[in-house]
Amino acid sequence: MSRARLIPAIDVLLGLPAAGPLAERHGARAFRAALEAAVARVRAALLAGDDETDSRDAVAARILEATATALDAAARPSLRAAINATGVVIHTNLGRAPLARTALDAMAAVAAGYSTLEYDIVTGGRGSRHLHLDALLAEATGAAAGVATNNTAAGLTLALAAIAAGREVIISRGELVEIGGGFRVPDILRGSGALLREVGTTNRTRVADYAAAITDRTAAILRVHPSNFRMEGFTARPSLGELSGVARGLGVPVIEDQGSGWLGFDLFPDGTFPPEARAVLAHEPAVRESIRDGADVVAFSGDKLLGGPQAGLLVGRADLLACIRKHPLMRAVRVDKVTYAGLDATLRAFLAGRAGREVPVMRMLALSDEALETRARVLARRLDEAGVACETAAGLSTIGGGSTPGATLPTTLVRLRTSSPDALAAALRRGDPPVIARVHDGAVCLDPRTIGEAEEDALVQAVSTARGRRAVPS
Ligand SMILES: *Cc1c(COP(=O)(O)O)cnc(C)c1O
Numbered sequence: 439m440s441r442a443r444l445i446p447a448i449d450v451l452l453g454l455p456a457a458g459p460l461a462e463r464h465g466a467r468a469f470r471a472a473l474e475a476a477v478a479r480v481r482a483a484l485l486a487g488d489d490e491t492d493s494r495d496a497v498a499a500r501i502l503e504a505t506a507t508a509l510d511a512a513a514r515p516s517l518r519a520a521i522n523a524t525g526v527v528i529h530t531n532l533g534r535a536p537l538a539r540t541a542l543d544a545m546a547a548v549a550a551g552y553s554t555l556e557y558d559i560v561t562g563g564r565g566s567r568h569l570h571l572d573a574l575l576a577e578a579t580g581a582a583a584g585v586a587t588n589n590t591a592a593g594l595t596l597a598l599a600a601i602a603a604g605r606e607v608i609i610s611r612g613e614l615v616e617i618g619g620g621f622r623v624p625d626i627l628r629g630s631g632a633l634l635r636e637v638g639t640t641n642r643t644r645v646a647d648y649a650a651a652i653t654d655r656t657a658a659i660l661r662v663h664p665s666n667f668r669m670e671g672f673t674a675r676p677s678l679g680e681l682s683g684v685a686r687g688l689g690v691p692v693i694e695d696q697g698s699g700w701l702g703f704d705l706f707p708d709g710t711f712p713p714e715a716r717a718v719l720a721h722e723p724a725v726r727e728s729i730r731d732g733a734d735v736v737a738f739s740g741d742k743l744l745g746g747p748q749a750g751l752l753v754g755r756a757d758l759l760a761c762i763r764k765h766p767l768m769r770a771v772r773v774d775k776v777t778y779a780g781l782d783a784t785l786r787a788f789l790a791g792r793a794g795r796e797v798p799v800m801r802m803l804a805l806s807d808e809a810l811e812t813r814a815r816v817l818a819r820r821l822d823e824a825g826v827a828c829e830t831a832a833g834l835s836t837i838g839g840g841s842t843p844g845a846t847l848p849t850t851l852v853r854l855r856t857s858s859p860d861a862l863a864a865a866l867r868r869g870d871p872p873v874i875a876r877v878h879d880g881a882v883c884l885d886p887r888t889i890g891e892a893e894e895d896a897l898v899q900a901v902s903t904a905r906g907r908r909a910v911p912s
Contacts (some may be wrong), residue, residue, distance in 0.1 A: 525885025528839025581753035592771035593750030598630035601659035610643035684734025691734035745799030746784035813886035814850035
């Protein structure tokens, strides 16, 4: 006799006490669809003899459990919070910069209600959204004016379109680079409507090469920070000061794509960064220095070293920024009220000298060797108490995200002992929350630099669950 006859009718299942809360949470339609699918699966298992359940109540319970599991899985958003245990501080695939508490609060306050986005509270009339960041960007970078766009690629496209569409932009052959994720400088140039005029060679370009290429068709010179590769050996690249001196004499603006958005050491109290981090950051071009050295427009990211929400910031000469703001593309790439609020709070943290404590990207870079070692030991002890075999070991964190190529900082790792590190790393990724770790030297490594202290409980739980899950073959 087939056990399939033990399956209650749908109406009976719908009336069970466990059904109400599920229908309430997921909606009656989704609940019914998931219930019918679960009935079909359980029926198939019973008919195939794979399921030995032999009472009507037990079959009903099994169906509702399968329904709940399916609904929970479907309700989990594809984009969700994850724990970055890789030690890559600006991890593009993991959403780049975690935001400062003050930025989050400002963003929530503006998102929850109406705001003065484009409203002038003095005149009671229409205001300009561009004014929100103007003074802060000017103070932070020394530029006369600034504007926020959706990301650096958008900002650079906009700047080139406004300043150079239909005319030539001169760029060194050594800077026709791909930054990653489809960002190729020649494509951005073409997309903006500007014409590419290459000068120099892959490894050496001189000021004279730029100067010789300037004609009445020239609209601008573009300089691109080689943020993800390094050229060594027989190379030459003029300093920004030299280049802008010549360009200014010939009346040609210099646009710099700087990427990282490092604001410089002036905004931090002495001793904020340990020597290794200081040395790495000293290699980053600071936006303020570029402006001082004569760049007419600088494009940089809001969510790399600035540690704010995703944005591309353009700062520079007032007349060029006015022309950029008036361009029709401006509307297509402008940011929303929430981003303004987050950028405002982030810039204020830098200007008040609080960024080393408050902006997570800066806080992570400022962690001392001792602090990292202590965090690693505490994490290892907690994992040990949870039955996870591990040890601490010296290792390296990476800054990542278009900063000095390959720059690393010393850290202390927690190494999880396992015979199959790839399988454990995969189990950690599938957990809730997903934990992204690095496999190195035959072990799964957790780097405390990028793990928030508030994430530690969830991390310990996730690691012990992943180990357990792996032990049970599925
Ligand atoms: C990262 C980077 C970009 C792209 O920035 P997005 O904000 O991701 O568009 C452009 N240029 C440089 C030099 C970069 O480092």
